[in-house]
Amino acid sequence: MTAKTIMIQGTTSDAGKSTFATGFCRLLARRGLRVAPFKPQNMALNSAVTVDGGEIGRSQAVQALACGVEPHTDMNPVLLKPNSNTGSQLIIQGRAVGNIDAVSYHAYKPVAMQSVLQSHARLAAQYQCIVVEGAGSPAEINLREGDIANMGFAEAVDCPVVLVADIERGGVFAHLVGTLELLSDSERARVVGLVINRFRGDPALLQSGVEWVEQRTGKPVLGVLPYLNGLHIEAEDSLALNRPQGEHAPQQTLRVVVPVLPRISNHTDFDPLRLHPQVELLLVKPGQPLPAADLIILPGSKSVRADLASLRAAGWEAAIARHLRYGGKLIGICGGLQMLGQQLHDPLGLEGEAGSSAGLGWLEMETTLATHKQLTRVNGHLTLGAAAVSGYEIHMGVSTGAALAQPAVRLEDGRCDGAISADGQILATYLHGVFDQPESLAALLQWAGLAAPQPLDYPAIREAHIERLADMLQQHLDLTPLARWLP
Template identity: 60%
Template sequence: MVQGTTSDAGKTTIVTALCRLLQRQGVRVVPMKPQNMALNSAVTADGGEIGRAQALQAQAAGLAPHTDMNPVLIKPSSDTGAQIVVHGKVRADMNARDYDQYKTIAMSAVLESYGRLQSQYDSIIVEGAGSPAEVNLRARDIANMGFAEAVDCPVILVADIDRGGVFAHFVGTLACLSESEQNRIIGFVINRFRGDISLLEPGLDWLEQKTGKPVLAVIPYLHGLMLDAEDAIQLKQTQSGKFKVIVPATPRISNHTDFDALRAHPDVDLQFIGPDHPIPAADLIILPGSKNTRDDLAFLKRGGWQTVLERHLRYGGKVIGICGGYQMLGQVIDDPHGVEGQAGESDGFGLLDITTELTQEKRLQQVQGVCAFSDVKDSRVEGYEIHMGLTYASSDTLPAFLMQTEAGIEEEGCRSPDDQILGTYLHGVFDHPQACRALLKWAGLTSEVAVDLNELREQSIDRVADACQGLLDKLQAL
């Protein structure tokens, strides 16, 4: 099990690397994260929902994503409430206190998944969540040491040296653990190191003498990785492409990995616009998915985005709405059952002639088809739907995509009659290189570049795996 001294210490990356390294050796290896709190999620082959990072780790292991890889997924809808997904399906909406009591039941689901994986694979590489030093969460813990103790597995502890204070992170984390938990840690991994390793060695010697535990690896800072983020969003971008794309970073933005292909495109300058940040002019505005669509809609209206969108369209700009962003572009979002909070309805931006009713049943499916608007050869689109809602479009709208289903070809999403606005429920809509090229051409970018996000992801997985070869060698020698 890989645990971290903090969130974003590098747990996901280390698990990904170990899965790829073992897969290269021909080992039947599988990733697992007992409990994940994230709004970036993926649809699995068995029709469930798991954290996006576990889908990445599955790819590293050469596997299709499965719900047993992330048996408990927590999707926050407010600062104190969240949707609880167990074995890929929505189980309930709970506040933090209720979920704390529910964790005993959740642990049963976690151990059930672990048992199934144990019977099918040679090795399980488990990722913790946050930090095991969160002593306020120790009771009924299923994410870190509570799980490790239950299944009796060794733990390696990872810290991010780029944050500073790496030795204090290790020593302080150990001090917060019980004696049995301390004994379970077999060594440390220092992540994101840059500089002269000889200057670090006195600290490594001190740490080993202080704790009696070895430093198993020092992983270098690897620039330019294209790996799916578990949840955190990077607001600062360094691109200088000629085609300007802006995305509002709403409080409950979900699946912002939808834009990874645009971040990697050399002709695109993608910017996430945080709260109270100036909203620049752009060629394309994309409204992202949301875990709480009506609240995020209200947030955008308070931030002046209604005026921004209307002005942008008057000057000939294009707009895309994805999932919750698609719903926001319409006339009304009705939540009669209180799916996302208090029951009621909200007026949308009124830019597409559609209405949406939020439903209690979540739609989860992988889909494929073609772009309905494109003359780009092989404008194939692949993606997945994760939403709770039905959207009804008027007869004046145009389809966005033509999807292949068991019943035949079906229209998906819609475009405005003037073809300036496109809305879709498809996540991953830019991931296929030709679909990305077709959508950007529709939006006004003339470029022959076709970014293959999957190939970039594969290259990044191999890079982190190569950097962690020494770690695996030491683990296998223990």
């Protein structure tokens, strides 16, 4: 079996490539096709653990869900997780191989391309169709040499490209025409269709523009896709600071505050809270005071010591201490757990300059960063009422200390995870996805002060939104021009 491959590229970052690819995967899976997602190179701090025990970008894990298959490291062979303004942790086929700066990575791209092509070939032997998501824009002149993320990959495997543009940004026709003009002749030829995304209003008002761009470029417009109010598809990396549009204001509110750290990671942990009708979720950026809250959550971080320093510089340490004095609850997840201890050690300089930092000191434990990264999908039960929980671990730290004798989670593999403070105010866990399951979400909200949490089944909601997205594509996308490139 050799799969058909089709690539989704965008005229800009955040044009809707990930969302479109997710819906397109489900649309093809509905036809009974064996479909796999693929992204040659991803730069994101939201990641997921795969069935083969590796790490890929969160968007490809969601796309795998849309395909009805388990996420695999071959679906995102190159993942860059930024840990400074100029450098990233480099993950190849699911495994961290070290840190790399932008200049060095440019020189490394030919090596990375070999991993990309190996992974694509393995998927092509197993599936009927591969839906590939590009990164950023294919028209970034300074990134074109040695490109593995957009047209460089498309040329290497000789696949067609669908170009997506976001009309919400304005200038959609300039984006489409300008992008095509900046491509080489061979690259331009492989663009087989255009998509205009996130349109609000009557499509008839856009028809003259659609006809013009088709005549100007010679490319068919496959669809004008409407803006979907309240659509929830887990984000690749962008962080929404407000509730989804169309959502009602919460009733019987539990206020949850998350300090947004510079290297916040896996913020999809908070999506169930964002969607819960009784929760007011506030994501607070540096420079803003932490408002009064029932629960504060310290999120995951790609650079824990640096983010802890940022937390202190923002004045948030004193605000959290005051929150605890007045009886508020506090959760630390992954990097947030590590911050809650007494010391943070990075003797090898894995996340920056080698050294140690004083933790916040609210739990009797300390953490030492080590080269081995824990990548595990887990199931277990919270020690709060034995509520079922599932999630995944992605961390390089080893935590030890007396606080861990009172764990937050008991795992099915016999291990214990995290800690609950003696006074019951602080809970710490390495588990990402701790709010995803209905039982654990309800137990944690009740612990935080919500007397009667309404049930919320986040996996079911996620599935319903993928279906809604695919329904929209089925109605508004013309696949006829793509027929020769599909199984």
